Amino acid sequence: MSSLDRETLEQIAQQILTEPSNAYFFDDRLFSTHGAVLSWAEYGDDILAESNYRTALDLIRAAADDGRNDTEISDRHVIDGSSRHWAVGSLRTIYVQVREDYERCDFTGCAGAAMWWREGIETHTQFCEDHRAEYDEDGLSYEPVIPDFTAAFIEAAEIIVALQDYPVLDESDYSEREYERWHSNVNEALEYAQRDYEDDTEEQSAEIASRCDGDLSDLYGQHADGAVDWDTVASIYREARDAYFTELGNAHLNAPIAGQLALA
Numbered sequence: 001m002s003s004l005d006r007e008t009l010e011q012i013a014q015q016i017l018t019e020p021s022n023a024y025f026f027d028d029r030l031f032s033t034h035g036a037v038l039s040w041a042e043y044g045d046d047i048l049a050e051s052n053y054r055t056a057l058d059l060i061r062a063a064a065d066d067g068r069n070d071t072e073i074s075d076r077h078v079i080d081g082s083s084r085h086w087a088v089g090s091l092r093t094i095y096v097q098v099r100e101d102y103e104r105c106d107f108t109g110c111a112g113a114a115m116w117w118r119e120g121i122e123t124h125t126q127f128c129e130d131h132r133a134e135y136d137e138d139g140l141s142y143e144p145v146i147p148d149f150t151a152a153f154i155e156a157a158e159i160i161v162a163l164q165d166y167p168v169l170d171e172s173d174y175s176e177r178e179y180e181r182w183h184s185n186v187n188e189a190l191e192y193a194q195r196d197y198e199d200d201t202e203e204q205s206a207e208i209a210s211r212c213d214g215d216l217s218d219l220y221g222q223h224a225d226g227a228v229d230w231d232t233v234a235s236i237y238r239e240a241r242d243a244y245f246t247e248l249g250n251a252h253l254n255a256p257i258a259g260q261l262a263l264a
């Protein structure tokens, strides 16, 4: 089912269920049944962290729901948690339920979780904490039930291992996000540059901006996380504007003035 062996899965389970020190969690599933897989500082600029987070969340939810027509399982097995963090503001964290739920106790009318089991021909093979006492009285031996890993956890473990080998989960998602961010940064920088020339008409501003396209494209990829240097954008705009008005001026000079005879 998984490309990872049992030992690796056990190790990762232990890792992600280890509660960070000095932390308080409002949800008591966290670090008991659900382990922390991946975090992302929501209001930061780290596009790769965002891309990996959203990709991982989709993959894990899909793995949980695989073969079903509802999302009940992923709703229970996958938590898209959000917490306040002193350094980064809001920290989003994916938590996954590591193991399947316990089944119900075999004793009639008992709703307890079957955390123990006993091999043999008895009717009550799996039983809860309360019924365990009866077996103790009879001096019978039993074993703890260890439920299977959930599909959500196995997918999460594969993602954790993949990220150790290569930092990008989905290359095209990442570059799309980076380009979008860069594009919106460029537009913002352009609008800012245009504020210095408020007397230009809308038509002129649009024409000058479109003449900047080539030079602006060259800026893509120069800075991490789609960042743009506003001074550079401002000087590209200034040059394009100078060129535009120079051309316009020349066109005026060369145009025949009304009433004047064109010189042959």
Ligand SMILES: [Zn+2]
Residues within 6 Å of the ligand: 105, 106, 107, 110, 111, 112, 127, 128, 129, 130, 131
């Ligand atoms: Zn019971």
